[in-house]
Amino acid sequence: MALPREYPGQSCAIARALEIVGERWTLLILRDAVFGVRRFSDFSRHLGVPRAVLAERLEFLVAEGVLERVAGSRGRDEYVVTDKGLGLWPVLRALGAWGDAHYSPAGPRRVFEHAGCGGDVASGGRCARCGAQVPVAATVLVPGPGYEGPAEGDAISAALAAPHRLLEQLG
Protein backbone atom coordinates (compact mmCIF):
# COMPACT_ATOMS: atom_id res chain seq x y z
CA MET A 1 0.00 0.00 0.00
CA ALA A 2 1.18 3.50 -0.78
CA LEU A 3 0.01 4.92 2.54
CA PRO A 4 1.55 3.78 5.79
CA ARG A 5 -0.75 2.16 8.29
CA GLU A 6 0.84 3.79 11.33
CA TYR A 7 0.32 7.16 12.93
CA PRO A 8 3.77 7.82 14.39
CA GLY A 9 3.72 10.19 17.35
CA GLN A 10 0.02 9.59 17.98
CA SER A 11 -0.06 7.44 21.07
CA CYS A 12 -3.77 7.79 21.89
CA ALA A 13 -6.14 4.84 21.88
CA ILE A 14 -8.11 6.20 18.92
CA ALA A 15 -4.96 6.29 16.79
CA ARG A 16 -4.06 2.75 17.93
CA ALA A 17 -7.50 1.51 16.94
CA LEU A 18 -7.25 3.25 13.56
CA GLU A 19 -3.91 1.57 12.96
CA ILE A 20 -5.78 -1.75 13.14
CA VAL A 21 -9.07 -0.90 11.42
CA GLY A 22 -8.52 2.49 9.77
CA GLU A 23 -7.43 1.26 6.37
CA ARG A 24 -9.71 1.44 3.40
CA TRP A 25 -12.18 -1.51 3.29
CA THR A 26 -11.29 -2.92 6.71
CA LEU A 27 -14.42 -1.75 8.55
CA LEU A 28 -16.64 -2.85 5.66
CA ILE A 29 -15.05 -6.30 5.77
CA LEU A 30 -15.78 -6.41 9.49
CA ARG A 31 -19.36 -5.21 8.87
CA ASP A 32 -19.85 -8.05 6.40
CA ALA A 33 -18.36 -10.55 8.86
CA VAL A 34 -20.84 -9.43 11.53
CA PHE A 35 -23.62 -9.71 8.94
CA GLY A 36 -22.64 -13.38 8.50
CA VAL A 37 -20.28 -13.38 5.52
CA ARG A 38 -17.55 -15.96 6.08
CA ARG A 39 -15.96 -17.00 2.78
CA PHE A 40 -13.31 -15.16 0.82
CA SER A 41 -15.33 -15.40 -2.39
CA ASP A 42 -18.43 -13.96 -0.68
CA PHE A 43 -16.54 -10.98 0.79
CA SER A 44 -14.99 -10.45 -2.63
CA ARG A 45 -18.30 -10.50 -4.52
CA HIS A 46 -20.31 -8.51 -2.00
CA LEU A 47 -17.71 -5.78 -1.50
CA GLY A 48 -16.21 -5.68 -4.97
CA VAL A 49 -12.82 -5.16 -3.32
CA PRO A 50 -9.71 -6.22 -5.25
CA ARG A 51 -8.75 -9.76 -4.19
CA ALA A 52 -5.18 -8.82 -3.26
CA VAL A 53 -6.47 -6.06 -0.96
CA LEU A 54 -9.06 -8.38 0.57
CA ALA A 55 -6.44 -11.08 1.19
CA GLU A 56 -4.11 -8.58 2.86
CA ARG A 57 -6.88 -7.15 5.06
CA LEU A 58 -8.17 -10.58 6.16
CA GLU A 59 -4.64 -11.74 6.95
CA PHE A 60 -4.01 -8.65 9.07
CA LEU A 61 -7.34 -8.95 10.92
CA VAL A 62 -6.59 -12.60 11.71
CA ALA A 63 -3.09 -11.65 12.92
CA GLU A 64 -4.61 -9.01 15.22
CA GLY A 65 -7.26 -11.41 16.55
CA VAL A 66 -10.22 -9.48 15.14
CA LEU A 67 -11.19 -12.41 12.92
CA GLU A 68 -10.41 -16.10 13.29
CA ARG A 69 -9.69 -18.36 10.33
CA VAL A 70 -11.51 -21.69 10.66
CA ALA A 71 -11.91 -24.72 8.42
CA GLY A 72 -15.25 -24.48 6.66
CA SER A 73 -17.24 -26.79 4.45
CA ARG A 74 -15.52 -28.37 1.45
CA GLY A 75 -12.14 -27.55 2.92
CA ARG A 76 -12.49 -23.82 2.34
CA ASP A 77 -11.28 -21.36 4.94
CA GLU A 78 -13.90 -19.27 6.67
CA TYR A 79 -13.49 -16.11 8.72
CA VAL A 80 -15.48 -15.57 11.88
CA VAL A 81 -15.57 -12.56 14.18
CA THR A 82 -13.81 -13.02 17.53
CA ASP A 83 -14.89 -11.47 20.83
CA LYS A 84 -12.21 -8.84 20.25
CA GLY A 85 -13.70 -8.13 16.83
CA LEU A 86 -17.20 -7.87 18.31
CA GLY A 87 -15.84 -5.07 20.46
CA LEU A 88 -15.78 -2.98 17.28
CA TRP A 89 -19.51 -3.40 16.63
CA PRO A 90 -20.29 -0.18 18.56
CA VAL A 91 -17.94 1.66 16.17
CA LEU A 92 -19.85 0.32 13.16
CA ARG A 93 -23.24 1.09 14.71
CA ALA A 94 -22.15 4.64 15.55
CA LEU A 95 -20.88 5.18 12.00
CA GLY A 96 -24.10 3.77 10.56
CA ALA A 97 -26.30 5.88 12.83
CA TRP A 98 -24.44 9.01 11.72
CA GLY A 99 -24.60 7.97 8.07
CA ASP A 100 -28.34 7.38 8.37
CA ALA A 101 -28.92 10.68 10.17
CA HIS A 102 -27.20 12.70 7.45
CA TYR A 103 -27.08 10.68 4.24
CA SER A 104 -30.24 8.52 4.12
CA PRO A 105 -33.04 10.86 2.97
CA ALA A 106 -35.44 7.92 2.48
CA GLY A 107 -34.75 6.60 5.97
CA PRO A 108 -32.37 3.88 7.15
CA ARG A 109 -31.57 1.18 4.64
CA ARG A 110 -31.23 -1.32 7.45
CA VAL A 111 -32.62 -1.41 10.95
CA PHE A 112 -31.84 -3.62 13.93
CA GLU A 113 -34.36 -5.53 16.06
CA HIS A 114 -34.12 -7.42 19.30
CA ALA A 115 -34.60 -11.12 18.46
CA GLY A 116 -37.76 -12.50 20.04
CA CYS A 117 -38.75 -9.14 21.53
CA GLY A 118 -38.97 -7.27 18.22
CA GLY A 119 -38.00 -3.91 19.72
CA ASP A 120 -35.71 -1.54 17.85
CA VAL A 121 -32.10 -1.76 18.96
CA ALA A 122 -30.58 1.72 19.24
CA SER A 123 -27.03 2.39 18.10
CA GLY A 124 -25.80 2.05 21.68
CA GLY A 125 -27.26 -1.48 21.74
CA ARG A 126 -30.26 -0.89 24.03
CA CYS A 127 -33.68 -2.28 23.06
CA ALA A 128 -36.28 0.49 22.84
CA ARG A 129 -39.07 -1.92 23.83
CA CYS A 130 -37.72 -4.00 26.72
CA GLY A 131 -34.72 -1.87 27.73
CA ALA A 132 -32.25 -4.77 27.59
CA GLN A 133 -28.67 -4.26 26.41
CA VAL A 134 -28.89 -6.55 23.38
CA PRO A 135 -25.95 -8.85 22.53
CA VAL A 136 -24.84 -8.74 18.90
CA ALA A 137 -25.95 -12.35 18.41
CA ALA A 138 -29.48 -11.47 19.59
CA THR A 139 -29.78 -8.66 17.04
CA VAL A 140 -31.76 -9.14 13.83
CA LEU A 141 -30.87 -7.13 10.73
CA VAL A 142 -34.03 -6.05 8.90
CA PRO A 143 -34.42 -4.05 5.68
CA GLY A 144 -35.48 -0.50 6.61
CA PRO A 145 -37.61 2.13 4.86
CA GLY A 146 -34.66 3.24 2.70
CA TYR A 147 -33.90 -0.26 1.45
CA GLU A 148 -33.72 -0.36 -2.35
CA GLY A 149 -33.63 -4.10 -3.00
CA PRO A 150 -30.67 -6.43 -3.44
CA ALA A 151 -27.83 -5.81 -5.89
CA GLU A 152 -28.34 -7.88 -9.00
CA GLY A 153 -26.56 -11.23 -9.16
CA ASP A 154 -25.13 -11.02 -5.63
CA ALA A 155 -26.21 -13.91 -3.40
CA ILE A 156 -25.10 -12.14 -0.21
CA SER A 157 -27.07 -9.05 -1.07
CA ALA A 158 -30.11 -11.24 -1.87
CA ALA A 159 -29.78 -13.08 1.45
CA LEU A 160 -29.73 -9.73 3.29
CA ALA A 161 -33.12 -8.82 1.75
CA ALA A 162 -34.78 -10.95 4.45
CA PRO A 163 -34.48 -10.46 8.23
CA HIS A 164 -31.29 -12.12 9.36
CA ARG A 165 -29.72 -12.65 12.77
CA LEU A 166 -26.26 -11.09 13.06
CA LEU A 167 -23.27 -13.48 13.05
CA GLU A 168 -25.34 -16.35 11.62
CA GLN A 169 -23.76 -17.57 8.40
CA LEU A 170 -25.24 -16.02 5.26
CA GLY A 171 -25.59 -17.44 1.78
Place this chain on the structure above:
Amino acid sequence: MALPREYPGQSCAIARALEIVGERWTLLILRDAVFGVRRFSDFSRHLGVPRAVLAERLEFLVAEGVLERVAGSRGRDEYVVTDKGLGLWPVLRALGAWGDAHYSPAGPRRVFEHAGCGGDVASGGRCARCGAQVPVAATVLVPGPGYEGPAEGDAISAALAAPHRLLEQLG
Protein backbone atom coordinates in the same frame (compact mmCIF):
# COMPACT_ATOMS: atom_id res chain seq x y z
CA MET B 1 -5.27 11.16 -3.59
CA ALA B 2 -4.34 7.83 -5.09
CA LEU B 3 -7.29 6.03 -3.57
CA PRO B 4 -10.84 6.94 -4.51
CA ARG B 5 -12.99 8.17 -1.66
CA GLU B 6 -16.06 6.28 -2.73
CA TYR B 7 -17.17 2.74 -2.10
CA PRO B 8 -19.13 2.17 -5.29
CA GLY B 9 -21.86 -0.41 -4.90
CA GLN B 10 -21.87 -0.05 -1.11
CA SER B 11 -25.03 1.86 -0.36
CA CYS B 12 -25.20 1.19 3.38
CA ALA B 13 -24.97 3.95 5.95
CA ILE B 14 -21.65 2.69 7.28
CA ALA B 15 -20.08 2.97 3.83
CA ARG B 16 -21.59 6.45 3.41
CA ALA B 17 -20.11 7.54 6.73
CA LEU B 18 -16.72 6.10 5.78
CA GLU B 19 -16.79 8.04 2.53
CA ILE B 20 -16.87 11.18 4.66
CA VAL B 21 -14.57 10.28 7.53
CA GLY B 22 -12.80 7.06 6.47
CA GLU B 23 -9.76 8.62 4.89
CA ARG B 24 -6.44 8.56 6.63
CA TRP B 25 -6.09 11.33 9.27
CA THR B 26 -9.69 12.53 9.09
CA LEU B 27 -10.89 11.01 12.37
CA LEU B 28 -7.74 12.18 14.15
CA ILE B 29 -8.35 15.71 12.88
CA LEU B 30 -11.88 15.48 14.23
CA ARG B 31 -10.59 14.10 17.55
CA ASP B 32 -8.25 17.10 17.85
CA ALA B 33 -11.09 19.48 16.97
CA VAL B 34 -13.23 18.00 19.77
CA PHE B 35 -10.22 18.31 22.09
CA GLY B 36 -10.20 22.04 21.33
CA VAL B 37 -7.66 22.43 18.53
CA ARG B 38 -8.84 25.15 16.13
CA ARG B 39 -5.95 26.52 14.11
CA PHE B 40 -4.34 25.01 11.03
CA SER B 41 -0.86 25.36 12.51
CA ASP B 42 -1.92 23.60 15.72
CA PHE B 43 -3.49 20.65 13.88
CA SER B 44 -0.37 20.47 11.76
CA ARG B 45 2.05 20.47 14.70
CA HIS B 46 0.04 18.15 16.94
CA LEU B 47 -0.72 15.58 14.26
CA GLY B 48 2.46 15.81 12.19
CA VAL B 49 0.28 15.37 9.09
CA PRO B 50 1.57 16.79 5.80
CA ARG B 51 0.16 20.30 5.31
CA ALA B 52 -1.32 19.54 1.90
CA VAL B 53 -3.19 16.53 3.32
CA LEU B 54 -4.40 18.55 6.29
CA ALA B 55 -5.62 21.36 4.02
CA GLU B 56 -7.51 18.89 1.82
CA ARG B 57 -9.11 17.13 4.80
CA LEU B 58 -10.18 20.37 6.52
CA GLU B 59 -11.63 21.70 3.26
CA PHE B 60 -13.64 18.51 2.76
CA LEU B 61 -14.90 18.45 6.36
CA VAL B 62 -16.04 22.07 6.04
CA ALA B 63 -17.78 21.26 2.73
CA GLU B 64 -19.61 18.37 4.41
CA GLY B 65 -20.61 20.48 7.41
CA VAL B 66 -18.59 18.47 9.93
CA LEU B 67 -16.42 21.49 10.74
CA GLU B 68 -17.16 25.18 10.34
CA ARG B 69 -14.53 27.70 9.33
CA VAL B 70 -14.76 30.87 11.40
CA ALA B 71 -12.69 34.02 11.65
CA GLY B 72 -10.35 33.69 14.62
CA SER B 73 -7.99 36.04 16.38
CA ARG B 74 -5.42 37.96 14.32
CA GLY B 75 -7.41 37.23 11.17
CA ARG B 76 -6.54 33.56 11.12
CA ASP B 77 -9.16 30.99 10.20
CA GLU B 78 -10.27 28.62 12.90
CA TYR B 79 -12.15 25.35 12.59
CA VAL B 80 -14.89 24.44 15.04
CA VAL B 81 -16.94 21.26 15.27
CA THR B 82 -20.57 21.58 14.13
CA ASP B 83 -23.51 19.70 15.62
CA LYS B 84 -23.24 17.30 12.69
CA GLY B 85 -19.58 16.76 13.53
CA LEU B 86 -20.41 16.16 17.20
CA GLY B 87 -22.57 13.29 16.00
CA LEU B 88 -19.32 11.46 15.25
CA TRP B 89 -18.06 11.70 18.83
CA PRO B 90 -19.63 8.28 19.68
CA VAL B 91 -17.55 6.80 16.83
CA LEU B 92 -14.36 8.25 18.31
CA ARG B 93 -15.25 7.14 21.84
CA ALA B 94 -16.03 3.60 20.64
CA LEU B 95 -12.73 3.43 18.75
CA GLY B 96 -10.86 4.74 21.79
CA ALA B 97 -12.58 2.30 24.16
CA TRP B 98 -11.60 -0.59 21.91
CA GLY B 99 -8.04 0.71 21.54
CA ASP B 100 -7.74 1.04 25.32
CA ALA B 101 -9.19 -2.43 25.94
CA HIS B 102 -6.68 -4.12 23.65
CA TYR B 103 -3.68 -1.85 23.15
CA SER B 104 -3.18 0.08 26.40
CA PRO B 105 -1.42 -2.33 28.79
CA ALA B 106 -0.70 0.48 31.30
CA GLY B 107 -4.35 1.57 31.29
CA PRO B 108 -6.09 4.34 29.36
CA ARG B 109 -3.93 7.27 28.37
CA ARG B 110 -6.92 9.58 28.67
CA VAL B 111 -10.14 9.30 30.64
CA PHE B 112 -13.34 11.32 30.54
CA GLU B 113 -15.12 12.87 33.51
CA HIS B 114 -18.48 14.53 33.95
CA ALA B 115 -17.82 18.25 34.58
CA GLY B 116 -18.91 19.30 38.05
CA CYS B 117 -19.99 15.76 39.01
CA GLY B 118 -16.58 14.15 38.55
CA GLY B 119 -17.99 10.75 37.59
CA ASP B 120 -16.39 8.69 34.83
CA VAL B 121 -18.11 9.06 31.47
CA ALA B 122 -18.42 5.67 29.76
CA SER B 123 -17.84 5.32 26.02
CA GLY B 124 -21.62 5.46 25.45
CA GLY B 125 -21.65 8.88 27.15
CA ARG B 126 -23.35 7.93 30.44
CA CYS B 127 -21.92 9.15 33.76
CA ALA B 128 -21.08 6.24 36.05
CA ARG B 129 -21.74 8.39 39.14
CA CYS B 130 -24.95 10.31 38.45
CA GLY B 131 -26.31 8.32 35.51
CA ALA B 132 -26.78 11.37 33.27
CA GLN B 133 -26.18 11.20 29.53
CA VAL B 134 -23.33 13.70 29.42
CA PRO B 135 -23.13 16.24 26.57
CA VAL B 136 -19.75 16.49 24.87
CA ALA B 137 -19.33 20.05 26.16
CA ALA B 138 -19.81 18.84 29.74
CA THR B 139 -17.07 16.24 29.40
CA VAL B 140 -13.60 16.82 30.85
CA LEU B 141 -10.59 15.11 29.32
CA VAL B 142 -8.18 13.99 32.05
CA PRO B 143 -4.81 12.21 31.74
CA GLY B 144 -5.32 8.55 32.65
CA PRO B 145 -3.06 5.92 34.28
CA GLY B 146 -1.37 5.16 30.93
CA TYR B 147 -0.50 8.80 30.24
CA GLU B 148 3.19 9.21 29.44
CA GLY B 149 3.57 12.98 29.54
CA PRO B 150 3.36 15.51 26.72
CA ALA B 151 5.32 15.28 23.49
CA GLU B 152 8.34 17.56 23.63
CA GLY B 153 7.96 21.00 22.12
CA ASP B 154 4.27 20.62 21.28
CA ALA B 155 2.08 23.25 22.93
CA ILE B 156 -1.14 21.32 22.23
CA SER B 157 0.23 18.17 23.79
CA ALA B 158 1.41 20.22 26.80
CA ALA B 159 -2.02 21.82 27.17
CA LEU B 160 -3.62 18.35 27.19
CA ALA B 161 -1.48 17.34 30.17
CA ALA B 162 -3.99 19.14 32.42
CA PRO B 163 -7.73 18.40 32.72
CA HIS B 164 -9.50 20.16 29.89
CA ARG B 165 -13.14 20.53 28.96
CA LEU B 166 -13.93 19.19 25.48
CA LEU B 167 -14.57 21.76 22.72
CA GLU B 168 -13.00 24.59 24.75
CA GLN B 169 -10.18 26.16 22.76
CA LEU B 170 -6.75 24.74 23.58
CA GLY B 171 -3.33 26.37 23.44
